[in-house]
Amino acid sequence: MSARPNSKRRNAVQSAVLPLAFGAVLVTAWQTGLLHKLLNTDEYVLPYPTRILTIIGENSDKIMENVWASLEVALLGLVFGSILGYLIAVFAAAFTKIGSGSLTIISSFNAIPIVALAPVIINWTKDVSPEAEVRSTVAKVVIVTIVCMASMSVNAYRGLTELPAFSQDLMKTYGAGRITEFAKLRLPNSVPYIFTALRVSVPVSIISALVSEYFAEYVIGVGRQIRENILIAQYSTAWAYIIVACVIGIAMYVLLIAAEALVLKKRR
Amino acid sequence: MLETTENRNVEIMLDNVGMTYDAADGKKVQALTNVTMDIHKGEFISLLGPSGCGKTTLLRIIADLLQPTSGKVLVSGDSPREARLKRKYAMVFQSATLYDWRTVIKNVELPLEITHESKSERRQRAIKMLDLVGLSEFSDHYPRQLSGGMQQRVGIARALMLQPEILLMDEPFSALDEFTREKLHVDLLKIWRKTNKTIIFVTHNISESVFLSDKVCVLSPHPGRLSAVIDIDLPRPRHMEIRDTPEFTALVSKVRNSFEGV
Amino acid sequence: MKIVRKITGSKLFFTLLWIAALIIIWEVFAYQVEQTKRTPENVLPHLSGVVDSITSDKKINGSQTAFQMVMENAGATLSRAAIGYVIGIALGFILALVMSLSGIVEKIVFPYLMLIQIIPILGMAPIINAITGDIAASRIVIAAILTFYPVAANTLAGFKAVKRESHELMYSYSANKFQLYTKMMIPSCIPYFFTGLKISAPMAITASILVDTLQGGVGLGCLLSQSLKGAMTRYVFWDIVFFSAIIGILSFYLIGIIEKLLCPYKKLEQKGR
Incomplete structure (x- = not known):
């Protein structure tokens, strides 16, 4: 039984080494052309990793410009959508009867294909600005906002209403009013739920930013570049943007997990 | 006086059973030390003690859910594993599962x-x-x-x-209210009389253990050990009213006073 | 009076109230747009106009009404979405099962499963289209990939949520692995499995429509792009928007209904414990 701490350490090492080894095998298969045989494709459509990295290096200025454009849309939409979603949740929690009905509607927004949503929003924001770049950005931010709003409002509502047993009674015995109850009980109780929502909406904000770029008037952004480059058969460049998009997704998720660990540290 | 305790057939034999865990900080924790006892066929035994005394650990060792770090367990001559594979046990958990x-x-x-x-x-x-x-x-x-x-x-x-020949019960009634629990005590004793099982019953409720058992095995913590075995010679069949008798009260205090270091 | 109070107190009533409010807001803006724009249907048509375009029997491309056209293209898109959905479900469930059976496989695969969720798969749609070279196939592949993650992750969570006592019960019966899974693990993870299905059903539809927009041919997405470009009346666009929104929402509720039918015990109220 003295093997226990050792086996724990071995476990941790395994969890890191095994996936990395698998990843190495995958990249090797890709680089040596084995993957191409498996997928029945050629190195033109699926370029070698080294080639993609070279392209990223060569075009770093242009890529960064598009990355910032996409990040701006994703982050602004995420922030607006989350704030809006939280406010809706507060409203729904304050007026439960009317509110829960509105949440049913908003959560069904989640099921609306973003492909249908994007052109509509782009239509509606045509008059916002005479400049195509500005009005496209506004349209894209609005799309991301709508998509992020749904998951935040549903989760935050749960956080504001699913309270520990008797905690509301406790507040009542103190003679706390609704505002105090909100500040001292509901708001802190909802914090972990906010992170649950963000774990969903952070990846979703990026995906919807990229997809909304497909439909936008002004040609910019990582998602749009993937598509444009494929249209002109520049597959290596398209792959460079795909890799960059994956890196953005992973980086934002890691940041979120770090923030969550920091904020919720005391609760564990 | 009691048929069940006169039956000298040993069903479960515990010989110097001990269990040591490695805690997270590398220290050794003795969950159980030197438990030696015999449990006879058809007996109703309670393992009684506060949390951390190793009573559940002992039950889980008998059930082959845990391997003891020292000592030996024999179930009518078999190891706990063999006994489990022969389906000699049945478990009842704290939640009905x-x-x-x-x-x-x-x-x-x-x-x-x-x-x-x-x-x-x-x-x-x-x-x-x-x-x-x-x-x-x-x-x-x-x-x-x-x-x-x-x-x-x-x-x-x-x-x-x-x-099964043996029923292993791990605090089965601890989540129930007092009224339901007392009714189930009587029901359990009826079932036991009809089926003649050997029952090992883990509990932290003194009066429950006295009411149900032929023998109460008192375990004490730090380190977990068997500190007393008290025969409960109340007549059977037992009814709820037996709790109000002076004999019952005396046994309860006797059990309570046998705890060490709580 | 009692009935009135019962109706106005129900959740459904307020949901309907909200739908009514949304319709009113829509119509107010549509009226506004009608007064100020030359082609109001490009921005915000009256809902009656959308309904008219669906029910009218006017042929818009020589042989088909708007409704027939939307339905034909929907068939092409949704059937591929459904195939991809089923493949994704099967693969997701099998992977969760294998991960639950083997710790090594779980350790290897789990980080990559997380990765699939984090990286923008929809952004990869064009390249998958290029690799498969066939639009029908890429619809299936993308719908399957998007379905795969929520099903695998939720099913695995279901396997992990099984209580220790449930395991010990099976152990005390000396049940074998097959019995452990068929009698206990799989039935107990079904609610989690359905959570995965509910999340991924609208995603599979979205993915399939998106793939359409990448290439000409048949499909809701193609029709949507054509209508946006002015190749046919703009009402076709609105028909598709409403149709896909409704299908997306319905798919979510449909899975919920199937779950209720399969798990009658779920709706029973828990007694005091």
């Missing part, structure tokens, strides 16, 4: 599905066992429709299905 998606009778039939018993045999025996625990009319209900006490009775019926 019924499956939500099965009706009451299908829950009770479960162990016989595992042993590939025929459908008619399964059904027949399940009906008998549900009758024994007084739940015949609820056989087509789902567990969620039953109260906690009823769920636990279904758990007992299920445990009896494999006709």
